Amino acid sequence: MKNRRNRILAAPYVGWMAVFVVIPLFLVVLYAFGFDSKEGFTLGNFTQIHQYAGIFANSFVLALFATAICLLLGYPAAYFLAREVPAVRRLATIIIMLPMWMNFLLRTYSWMSLLENTGLINRFLRAIHFFDLFGPEKGYFTMINTPGAVVLGMVYNFLPFMILPIFSVIDKIDNRVIEAAQDLGADSVTVFSRIIFPLSLPGVLSGITMVFIPSVSTFVISKLLGGGKTILLGDLIDMQFYGSTYNPHLGSAISLVMMVLVMAAMALMNRFGAGEEEAMLF
Amino acid sequence: MKQRRIGSRVFNLLILLFLYAPIFVLIAFSFNATKSRSVWAGFSLQWYEKLFSDSRILDALWTTLLVSVLAAALATVLGTMAAIGFYSMRRRMRGVCMTINNIPMTNADIITGVSLMLLFSFAIVSFNATLGQLLGITFRMGFATLLLAHITFNVPYVILSVMPKLRQLDPNVYEAAQDLGATGWQAFWKVILPEIMPGVVNGALIAFTMSIDDFVISYFTAGSRVSTLSMEIYSMARKRISPEINALSTLLFVSVLLLLVIINIRQFRQEKAKARKDAVLRSNP
Numbered sequence: 001m002k003n004r005r006n007r008i009l010a011a012p013y014v015g016w017m018a019v020f021v022v023i024p025l026f027l028v029v030l031y032a033f034g035f036d037s038k039e040g041f042t043l044g045n046f047t048q049i050h051q052y053a054g055i056f057a058n059s060f061v062l063a064l065f066a067t068a069i070c071l072l073l074g075y076p077a078a079y080f081l082a083r084e085v086p087a088v089r090r091l092a093t094i095i096i097m098l099p100m101w102m103n104f105l106l107r108t109y110s111w112m113s114l115l116e117n118t119g120l121i122n123r124f125l126r127a128i129h130f131f132d133l134f135g136p137e138k139g140y141f142t143m144i145n146t147p148g149a150v151v152l153g154m155v156y157n158f159l160p161f162m163i164l165p166i167f168s169v170i171d172k173i174d175n176r177v178i179e180a181a182q183d184l185g186a187d188s189v190t191v192f193s194r195i196i197f198p199l200s201l202p203g204v205l206s207g208i209t210m211v212f213i214p215s216v217s218t219f220v221i222s223k224l225l226g227g228g229k230t231i232l233l234g235d236l237i238d239m240q241f242y243g244s245t246y247n248p249h250l251g252s253a254i255s256l257v258m259m260v261l262v263m264a265a266m267a268l269m270n271r272f273g274a275g276e277e278e279a280m281l282f
Numbered sequence: 283m284k285q286r287r288i289g290s291r292v293f294n295l296l297i298l299l300f301l302y303a304p305i306f307v308l309i310a311f312s313f314n315a316t317k318s319r320s321v322w323a324g325f326s327l328q329w330y331e332k333l334f335s336d337s338r339i340l341d342a343l344w345t346t347l348l349v350s351v352l353a354a355a356l357a358t359v360l361g362t363m364a365a366i367g368f369y370s371m372r373r374r375m376r377g378v379c380m381t382i383n384n385i386p387m388t389n390a391d392i393i394t395g396v397s398l399m400l401l402f403s404f405a406i407v408s409f410n411a412t413l414g415q416l417l418g419i420t421f422r423m424g425f426a427t428l429l430l431a432h433i434t435f436n437v438p439y440v441i442l443s444v445m446p447k448l449r450q451l452d453p454n455v456y457e458a459a460q461d462l463g464a465t466g467w468q469a470f471w472k473v474i475l476p477e478i479m480p481g482v483v484n485g486a487l488i489a490f491t492m493s494i495d496d497f498v499i500s501y502f503t504a505g506s507r508v509s510t511l512s513m514e515i516y517s518m519a520r521k522r523i524s525p526e527i528n529a530l531s532t533l534l535f536v537s538v539l540l541l542l543v544i545i546n547i548r549q550f551r552q553e554k555a556k557a558r559k560d561a562v563l564r565s566n567p
Contacts, residue, residue: 004370006366006367006369006370009366009370010367010379011367012363013361013363014364016360016433016437019401020398020433020434021382021385024398025393025397027397027400027404028393028400073297076290076293077293080291081294083290091546094542095298098539098542099302101534103495103511104512105497105515105519106523108304109519112319113320114303114304116320118320119320123320159297159300159301160301163297209388213388213389213390214390214391216390217391217392217393223520237396241399241502252400255392255393255397259390259393262390266388
């Protein structure tokens with residue numbers, strides 16, 4: 001099968017990649033430098049970006065929070081799941097993937113009805129007289145349209161992407177390795193810290209990547225749950241292409257800077273992971 | 283040991299509750315008697331009735347299904363061919379191709395969407411100003427650009443799911459088939475394809491799922507004339523989503539659930555039958 005002649009089968013897709021992957025990215029770079037604009041070649045789009053430093057910082061901080069929470073919730077969940085009986089383990093992937101079959105905009109929208117001032121959570125708390133006992137006096141928690149709600153939306157939407165790769169890596173750890181460690185006198189803490197955790201690191205790294213990248217670039221979650229008060233990088237880019245401030249050149253420059261920053265962050269993180277091969281979700 | 287089990291199960295149940303709570307809310311309010319999204323006013327099926335006469339939503343559903351099926355099918359063919367091609371390449375060449383192949387998956391969706399939008403609008407504007415003017419044709423973004431974009435982000439998933447199957451392949455079977463007189467083409471259809479089929483099917487399913495669920499890339503590449511279900515929901519969500527959408531999602535969700543249950547029961551039965559057969563074979567050799 002490893003026949004050199006078969007290389008020709010890749011030709012259509014290599015052409016496809018050139019046109020629909022490489023050229024578009026190249027266009028982003030060109031547009032960022034003012035290609036196809038009135039001014040011609042310019043660095044102006046990059047010098048303008050410093051005004052948006054706050055939005056950059058906001059996006060990275062919120063995405064970091066979301067990633068950290070996903071890791072804190074997702075690692076134990078994946079670890080406990082991997083030690084379940086085989087029948088549960090078999091279904092684990094399906095049970096975690098199933099919510100993704102409901103449109104993600106709708107799932108996010110559904111959080112609005114839970115978090116609103118007159119939403120289900122506040123109604124429930126009022127029904128059990130929570131506010132009479134503990135306050136606040138206004139009789140509800142302000143949850144929607146806050147940065148907290150945006151982080152919640154990120155955690156909710158991307159938690160499966162943290163659990164699944166970690167689960168699939170832990171699930172594949174050879175049980176004999178753990179038994180060998182126990183035979184050699186390791187207690188359960190040592191087994192976890194010296195065997196299971198290091199072996200699960202590839203899953204953790206790919207989980208972090210798969211949560212952080214969509215979080216830092218989202219514009220849907222911030223629009224629906226942040227009520228337009230929390231402006232993130234995604235919103236900023238969206239505005240340059242569809243909004244009132246139409247300016248694809250600035251939009252390209254922001255996209256380019258975001259891409260470079262994200263790649264640098266991921267490269268840095270993978271360095272700490274000591275070149276482990278990334279675990280795949282599927 | 284037992285107690286720890288209970289603790290871990292409670293933790294995982296809470297995680298599941300967190301993942302499923304909004305979905306239950308969504309399903310429950312599809313049966314609500316009023317338009318409210320947080321006040322229950324009694325049971326009714328009116329949103330299901332209205333759904334089937336709402337041409338806007340049905341059009342969007344049709345666009346979504348059509349683009350997902352077409353994109354998944356074309357991406358599966360293109361991706362399977364590419365996986366075999368990549369597999370036959372020299373190591374360094376393969377590395378370069380796989381790196382480029384990974385770009386749409388590791389990049390943020392918004393970047394893929396924006397970059398494709400720039401390509402399409404640049405190509406369309408250039409075409410309309412030159413050749414289009416000569417021939418009297420004007421192009422606009424629409425279903426075609428949407429489909430191209432979907433194929434582009436689907437192929438990498440197909441390749442990644444076919445590649446491991448190719449690696450597991452015994453390198454000798456292909457040659458054995460040829461030694462027995464099969465042409466290269468026959469050897470591929472009769473020997474190789476059945477072996478890598480699970481990977482191909484898996485890739486097609488992932489591609490279909492990705493297409494159905496996509497919003498961001500469609501949003502930037504579909505133009506203003508066609509819209510997918512996600513785009514329709516997005517434009518509604520900024521005002522108020524009609525519970526008809528809840529009804530539609532409930533129907534889609536239930537059909538996926540049924541499909542998964544059927545597939546799993548079938549798999550379980552097959553495994554059981556196989557185990558029984560093995561047991562019988564072992565007892566009377």
